[in-house]
Amino acid sequence: MPALEVKDLATTFHTDDGLVKAVSGVSFSLDQGKTLGVVGESGSGKSVTFLTVMGLVDPRHAQVSGSVLLNGEEMLGASQARLRQIRGATIGMIFQDPMTSLNPVKTIGWQLEEAVLIHQDVTRKEARRQAIEILKEVEIPRSDQRVDDYPHQFSGGMRQRVMIAMALINNPEVLIADEPTTALDVTTQAQILRLMGRLQQEHQMAIVMVTHDLGVVAELANDVIVMYGGKVVEQANVDDLFARPEMPYTWGLLGSLPRLNAEGSRLEQIPGQPPSLLNPPRGCPFNPRCAFVMDVCRTDLPELRRSDNGEEHYFRCHLDDETRTRTWEAKHAALVSKDAAA
Amino acid sequence: MTQFLIRRLFWAVFLFFVATIITYLIFWVIPADPAALAAGKAASPADILRVRHFLHLDRPIWEQYYYFVQNLVVHRSLGMSFVNRESVDSIIGKDAPVTASLVFGGAVFWLSLSIPVGILSALRPRSILDRITMTFVLIGISAHPVWIGLILSFLFGYKLHLTPIAGYCNFIPGSPGAQCEGPVQWAYHMILPWITFMILFAALYVRLVRANVMETMSEDYVRTARAKGASERRVMVHHVLRNSMLPVVTILGMDLGLALGGAIFTETIFNLPGLGREVISAYNADDLPVITGVVVFSTICVIIFNLIVDVTYGFLDPRIRPS
Amino acid sequence: MSSTSELLRVEGLEKYFPVRRGLIFQREVGSVKAVDGVDFVLNAGETLGVVGESGCGKSTMARCVARLLQPTAGKIFFEGRDITHLDRTAMRPIRREMMMVFQDPYASLNPRKRVGFIVGEPLEVHRIGTNAERKRRVQELLEIVGLSPEHYNRFPHEFSGGQRQRIGIARALAINPKLIICDEPVSALDVSVQAQILNLLKDLQEEFNLTYVFIAHDLNVVRHISDRVMVMYLGRAVEVGTRNDLFREPKHPYTGALLSAVPIAEPALGRSRRQIVLEGDVPSPLNPPEACRFHPRCPRFVPGKCDVDSPALLQMGSNEGHLASCHFPLERWPMSDDEIRQHAPMVGAPD
Incomplete structure (x- = not known):
């Protein structure tokens, strides 16, 4: 059974000018331990697609159809309570800009502990232990001290590590990375990509790598989806796509x-x-x-x-x-x- | 931290001089003869001359300013009123609690209305509640305090007899010659002025809170919290509120500091013996020491509240906490 | 194809931003050494690419060269003339000769002005031509950069990112400058639009014999457009050379690490590539490392040498003009992470 299977997904937004089909006809299946690259420019619908998969589009403004199976369980139409149980536990997500994706007034530790406490029935002390543990795993030096620091005390690369730690702290089976290295310098990007590769090996998770960078896709992905104007326009194994588009x-x-x-x-x-x-x-x-x-x-x-x-x-x-x-x-x-x- | 406080103190001294010098300059520019007023209606020209000399009004303005500063430094006193030789210190000491009652009570009223309403209309933008709220905001912002005060006083005080029409009662009982006293009477008399303040400020604050909450809701870290599986309640309480209240704290501090210098219109309408009314009567009598005293007092209030804002801000936002 | 007449020469350029602390009288307690000794020569018709990561000082350097910032030390020669300390009036004729194109096409155009005004502003500032002549020139410029003359009366928000960058380029071209300093002109654009702008810049260079200083963090872009390339790290140039020298035979370990960090858009090549991954982050320019600025992250770091002696920018490699500042330069390329750690004995200093 694939870790994530999406069939004929469509997201339509209600706007003042009527209904707007942002994304339609997206289908793919992703196995454990594999990486799906999603390539597209601005307006291609790649981010909307995966916000929909996460159940993060506002149901008051958007209408969603199709099917999203996470470990065989249908996510579309699931209750908000069930979706909250799944988000951050079975499926995690990291975003483009690590500078703005962490709450500036809470410590790193608090934000990691929050992720634990939402999904696990443990004490705050245990949550803190897990937080320090995962920071070690994403190679943050002196993690037992840095856990009490605030986001602004970290560099961009370090914050993206924290974001990865936060997405992985409950051992999800699927990680969605939306342009995770776009805001980073090239040597930092290399560090983050290598870290993600290692963590994928260790945890056997499935990764969706949303990016505009064909280089990143060529190096990391097993399969690739090319999106344009809200549609999938090409979809293939990475070698086939680059050899014979x-x-x-x-x-x-x-x-x-x-x-x-x-x-x-x-x-x-x-x-x-x-x-x-x-x-x-x-x-x-x-x-x-x-x-x-x-x-x-x-x-x-x-x-x-x-x-x-x-x-x-x-x-x-x-x-x-x-x-x-x-x-x-x-x-x-x-x-x-x-x-x-x- | 001490360094920060010391720098603030220098600022305070600087501001003090700027504010008082401007007051003296304005007084100097306005053609007026406080001596004639102070000497009384029946005074002869010789009397007026004597009073003028006694009040140093025959000296150049910079010398008068020098006496003011000297008096403040040596005697720690703001001087005496020209009109009735009452100490300015005791006038302010008497008036400030009235203004403070009005401002702080009003702040409790306007905040407890505008924070929840602002949050609710931010959560449901363009809903019916939001639209109604924004209509009231528009009315509140456009209305003048005198108009609001008179309407309230007429309706609830004169027509319905639910509240007093005007007047003030001391919170602490025991002052001689008072017609009424005690916390209950105090609050009873203050309720209309507070509501006036609430209507004035709640409008601004609802809009402020609404805008800030909406802006914070679209922050990336709020999306991160949702991606973690946090409930909407948790997102609101832990991620949105504190971040969206940061700008509100700044504005509140400035408003409180300013309003403590005297809420002229509201005090006049409800006949509250506060600093605002005092300034008006001092102005009519060309009573320079009282005006200067109130200016000094409100400068100090503004400085203190800015300091409180800075300290609170540092507490709320780790990014500007001095390391 | 490029003539050899020197257009721009920069010597020992430094820009320090003071950090102040104090009660009323603020003392200077330190400085951010944003640019700390940069030299280069740029010939007419040439493109110098400047690469480096955030905080390396490349943008500050560009602003100093354009005299938008006053350098702390060093000299800038434009057409052989020292312009470092010229005042506003004396700078005026020189400002006509060098223009800037900025990264953010959304922020660098005044949203309340029409395109015609924005593009024609340099003409107006330098009082060139009559109103009618200016209008004709602006419409011509719009056509040159691939927009339509009908766009004259539109506002910037009516355009997409790529079109706005075209407007920015038209403005820079308005008074026929000799030098255009492009500060990350394509970083905010989509890949397909990025190619349009890069092609446009190349076409314009040929047509008008322009000289570019081209600043970017994307190595592929710099490699595509530059004749010569300068790599900066923490305010210093660590390697300078022709495009081929620098990309095929990098000498500085930092250049090597940068090159190997760029993902390759070819699956087979990408997977088999030998990568050097640097540890840690770029240190703060407020308190940069002693001697060689790169030593705390360098895979070739030799204690007692790299953290003691500051390496000079010296001729390395086989071709003239290929300079690098390293005690233990790379012997060949490509190299793997392991190979790079085993280095030959030091070059240069016999001690």
Whole structure:
């Protein structure tokens, strides 16, 4: 049984201008000990998707459909009381900005103990012992003293360690990391990613890594979802995705990265701006920026269909197989020749 | 901490001089002859001249200021009233408790209304409660204290006879010549002034509390608390309230410090013998020592309350606690 | 492709921010050494990339060069002329020659002004042209940066992040400067938009023979756009060299650690890569480590040497102009975490 299984998830917000479909048609399954990378730009719906999975979208403003199975238990429609039992115990979450994600007027220890006391029937003393223990595990030096410090006394990297500690203190089976290293320096990012890798090995948890950084995904993920305009546009095993992307947006993303061995050359750019979640285009969400746009793209959303390249490789695109193959091979050749020329 | 207090003390002395010098300058600019008023209606020009000399009013303004400071430093006294030779110290000592009763009582009223209402309307923005509240806030902010006071006094005092129309009773019994005294009578007489204050300030504070709570609710650490599985009640009590009350403490401290210098309108309407009313009558009599005395007193109040705010802030917010 | 005429020279640049404490008269009790001795030369038409982590002083350095901050010590030469201590009037003609582009396209444009005013402001400040000429120039500029002349009367909030950065670039271009200092111009943008802006900057450089100082924390971006690169750590330049020298043959262990920390967007390469993970955080610039600033985190740290002698920025590697300040520079690249710890005997000082 997968640790987390999401089927046809959709989140719709009530706004002054009527209903707005922020996310729809998201499905994936994630096994224990595995990592799912979720890539997307601003407005892709990647954060909304996982706030929905956590049950953290306000039911007064949002309407959710589909299915979220955590260890086989349905989360959508579960009572608020049950959701609270699950959040922070079976599924933990860390966020992008460690500077603002901790309460500034409570000590680190208090905030870690709170996580323990919500879910375990233990004394405050025992909770404190667990807090010091987990701080040690996330490699915070002198954890028995630092536990009494306030967040502002920690550096950004250290605060993200504290956030990880807080998410893991009740040994969850799934950890959702929403851009956990975006706000950090590159050497600190390396530390945090290595720490997460080690903790995953030790605790065998499933990790969802939401990020805009294809490099992070390439290094950590087993499977990847590419999101655009509130839809999953491509989904594959990490090697298949990077070796044989099927969809123009994914091509564009890979091409727009400043590449290692192609200094100075022109980047392939995607024209225009990422769409706003509140006002998505009709048809394929990528059609206003796509170089291969056809009439059908402006009216019909392409189905998520299976690719022959790779086992569980899905994508959305109206282009026929032959054109896609030809185009990707040409692009790939260009990239490779750039690499060779350098 | 001591360093901080010492710096504050220097500030206080500086502020004291600025405030008093400005008072003297204004007095100097306004054409008035307090000596004539002090000497009485039947006084001859010679009498007035004598009084003027006696009050040092024939000296240049800077010299008068020098006498004021000298008197304060040597005799620890704010001087005597021009009008009736009563000590300014004892005038303030008599008036300050009245103003303090009004301000602190009013603060209890307005806070106990605006904090819960502010929180509730922040929790349910655009709900019916929120809309009604915001309408009242608008009325409260636009209304003038004199108007509110007169309406209340007319309605509850004159028409319904539920409260006195005006007047003050001492909290502590035993003062000679008082018509009424004791805590019950005190509160009975203060209730309308307090409500006036409540309407005035609650409007501002509801808006302040509502805005701060809403802002704090959208903070990342509140989302973190929810992700931990904390209940809404726990989120509110432990994560939202303390953080959202920080700015309220600052504003409250400043308002209290200012209001203690005299709530002129409310005191006048309800005929409360407080500092505000005292300033008005001193102004009409060109009674410089009394005006200066009240200015000094309210400067001290503002400084003390700012100090209290700073200390409270340090207690509430570890980020600015001196390490 | 770049001419060899020197446009900008910076010598021994220092910027200390005093930390004051005291009762009424505040004494200086220390200083944040934000920039602590930086030298470089920049030729016309060239791009100098400046990389480093937060707190390394790269932004302060840029603001000093643009004379938005007054340096504590050191000299700045622009076209051979010492501009370090020029007053406002004397700086005026030079301000026309160097402009800045900032990181946050949301914060660096006045939200109450129309785009036409924002872009045309430098023209107005320097009293160039008539109103009609200015308007024509602004519309031309909008076209150059890929916006439409019809955007003249719009407000900044009507634009996306990438478009706002284009407005910022149009403003910087308005009076034909020679030097543009870009402070993290693409860090706040989405990947696909980032590529647009990088391409635009490259096109403009070719078209107008611009010279860039390009500050960024993203090594891939710096590598893409720069001719030469300077790596900063705690206020000092630790390595300078051409792009190829620096990225293919890094000499300073910090450069090596930075390079190896960047995730690679290619699964097979990424998984097999040999990574150097540094311990701890960057120390505070208020109280930086003695001698080599990097020694407390350095995998090659030698007690008694690195914490005693400050290494000079010396010629290292095979090519001229490739400088690094290290007693025990890297012998080859790539290196793994274990390899990096076993270093050859010291270079440089015979003692």
